[in-house]
Amino acid sequence: MDEAVDEELGEESRLWSWRRRMEVPLFAASVAFLGCYAVRVLAEGLPEGWRDALLAVTYASWALFLVDYLVQWRLSGQGPGYVRRHPLDALVVLLPLLRPLRIMRIYESVRHRHAHARLSLYARVIAYAGMSAVLLGFAGALTVYAEERGAPGATIRTFGDSVWWACSTLTTVGYGDVAPVTPKGRVVATVMMAGGLALLGAVTGSFSSWLIQSFTLEEDRRPPGSSPGAF
Amino acid sequence: MDEAVDEELGEESRLWSWRRRMEVPLFAASVAFLGCYAVRVLAEGLPEGWRDALLAVTYASWALFLVDYLVQWRLSGQGPGYVRRHPLDALVVLLPLLRPLRIMRIYESVRHRHAHARLSLYARVIAYAGMSAVLLGFAGALTVYAEERGAPGATIRTFGDSVWWACSTLTTVGYGDVAPVTPKGRVVATVMMAGGLALLGAVTGSFSSWLIQSFTLEEDRRPPGSSPGAF
């Protein structure tokens, strides 16, 4: 993830200190970004002034992420190689809808600070990938709904349809009773399919590994004559 | 699964003894829960008195699980941390339809008591996850059928349609020839999709691992000139 960490120790501490300071503002920005976008799409009867204000907040949040990325780049002292080595960070800046994934980062950091018991490895992967899938699905449902609701011949007519479509897409079930018909809606759908496949594949794989691990551990720990502790 | 086990030995033995004593009652309760719910949904011409009796049995079974959970919490001596550490148990109490999964626990325990040969690790994961998926599918098909049968424009009109829909959903095939149209039906469907994806992913993964293991073992064990034992 961070090859720079091993290279320059002085830069590193300033980079880490920047990251720590930016956590709360970026968390607020990501919530504002998704929230304003959602309100703008869903509250159709909103007066024009409010809509403009929401748009302004959305763009401001976006700008904050861009600034954060540029500062991190500068502090890393890596020059042009930084972009290639941190593809995920760049992706987050380009695709603003992925931003809220940073919420997981905060969650993890808060748990850490409060010295809570860490989740097991598989549980953390499931939590990260699962929450990412939920956020991806919510953002995708919003965007597709915004594209489709006015389209002629559209099968996605309410936000409920859109959420239902997002669920059946992310799980690769794909009933097809509702599906996007506009080019823009289909592009968003394709990004969601690819992302959902990867994220839910990670959830499924980790769940499977965790289940096998649980069954293996249980074998050793069981008092004689008793039943297994897992459900 | 049970961190408490390693912490307090005195509490532990009382907890284990409670669990052993509750096995048969909870097994009966889980069968009663699912059975009464199924009869109530499927036997439409039942007189009102019978329907009320079935409902009463369903709630009584639910209450028994709640009592069991509270007693286990108390005996564990862990305070508020217990809920966070035993998420599956809490989930079972909240989502009564998952209860019958406890049947697996009994089955395993009976096999153990009779000193039968244990199944291999992968076979057990496949059996647990596969039976969980079947129960989830059956309960989901019941609930969706109860929601959909009266809805205008519904494609799920008989219980057979609902079972067919559940099969195509759990395997993520998702033909879409029948699919829920009511909001409640779609929420149940989403839970089923997520659960089915995880459970059948575990089945698939374990089957795959077991197959590779079988092929590896066969290599070493084969008498010269003979064909493999597996088909």
Add this chain to the structure above:
Amino acid sequence: MDEAVDEELGEESRLWSWRRRMEVPLFAASVAFLGCYAVRVLAEGLPEGWRDALLAVTYASWALFLVDYLVQWRLSGQGPGYVRRHPLDALVVLLPLLRPLRIMRIYESVRHRHAHARLSLYARVIAYAGMSAVLLGFAGALTVYAEERGAPGATIRTFGDSVWWACSTLTTVGYGDVAPVTPKGRVVATVMMAGGLALLGAVTGSFSSWLIQSFTLEEDRRPPGSSPGAF
């Protein structure tokens, strides 16, 4: 697979010798079974006498598999425990459509006898599971076609439709443009979905492992300055 192998050496050699002698007859029987079934379903204009002859051959092949299973049971000297320990063999006897999977056994055996280089572990799992999936799909397409072709409102009207449906089902794509509508057809479809999910999961998993292994090996073997050997 064969716990008996480790237990009784005298019985074992007779069991292996029986298996070796039965290879060619069982291969012929499995081909006859599937071939006669296919001709019976697809050649609709066949005179009654021919149809009866095909049915007789089908049942005779089935009987041969049953005899083989009983003899193996007897020779194993294991009593009632045999059925439980060899679930796959029993499944093959109960579900005659799975019989042709024995073709893989012959193929492997022939390769072995001719001292050909063995396939790698992953390649063998892919070959076994992939061929099983193809046979399952072919047999399933035949059976579903036989059930659906006369049904009112059926979308599967030609054998081509049925094969197309089988392909989209086994890969869990599930377009739903053609799908079974009769109860019997749907039961067969459910068996195919479950089997296809497990078998193609094994193919996918092995392919993935093989790919990762190939990339790992390539790293070490590459002469300086040259490109990778894989495509």
Add this chain to the structure above:
Amino acid sequence: MDEAVDEELGEESRLWSWRRRMEVPLFAASVAFLGCYAVRVLAEGLPEGWRDALLAVTYASWALFLVDYLVQWRLSGQGPGYVRRHPLDALVVLLPLLRPLRIMRIYESVRHRHAHARLSLYARVIAYAGMSAVLLGFAGALTVYAEERGAPGATIRTFGDSVWWACSTLTTVGYGDVAPVTPKGRVVATVMMAGGLALLGAVTGSFSSWLIQSFTLEEDRRPPGSSPGAF
């Protein structure tokens, strides 16, 4: 992949030298092959002369790959066993649409020559399998579009429909709102489904492994009090 490498060192160096020299011509040929095919399918109003020229280039590229295969076979000094031991190379010759996968080979080689940092193992598997899936999907969308656009009752009517169908097929979502109806289109679709399942299974599996690895590494590397580096 290349058992010959370990067998004959003299042949080997000539084989490697041939491969190195053929890299640029084969790259150009693969681009020409796919490009000309795409233009021929998509530019419907093209004059006949241009169409013939495009076809000629397509066949010439194909011929170059065939020549390359035969020369490699000859240089390997392995006789008839070569075909069996290099199934992927033969597949590429038979199925010309898979040719562009060689682009990955060049890309890897160029990166190597420029002494860039190598991607991690999982990243490389994801890149290879992902790009293969994209190329397979693009070529499949072209071929299916060419077959379907004139067919009566076709749901794939524009190239956009075809690309949308290819995306929903490769991810196994399979909405079924658009699907091939001609026999040829369905054969191409089946090849795409099988290939997509295997390739995206490899992408998903590697992504999952990479995610678990990232979480494991992060554990050890984190400075006290700081948040994780990955988002």
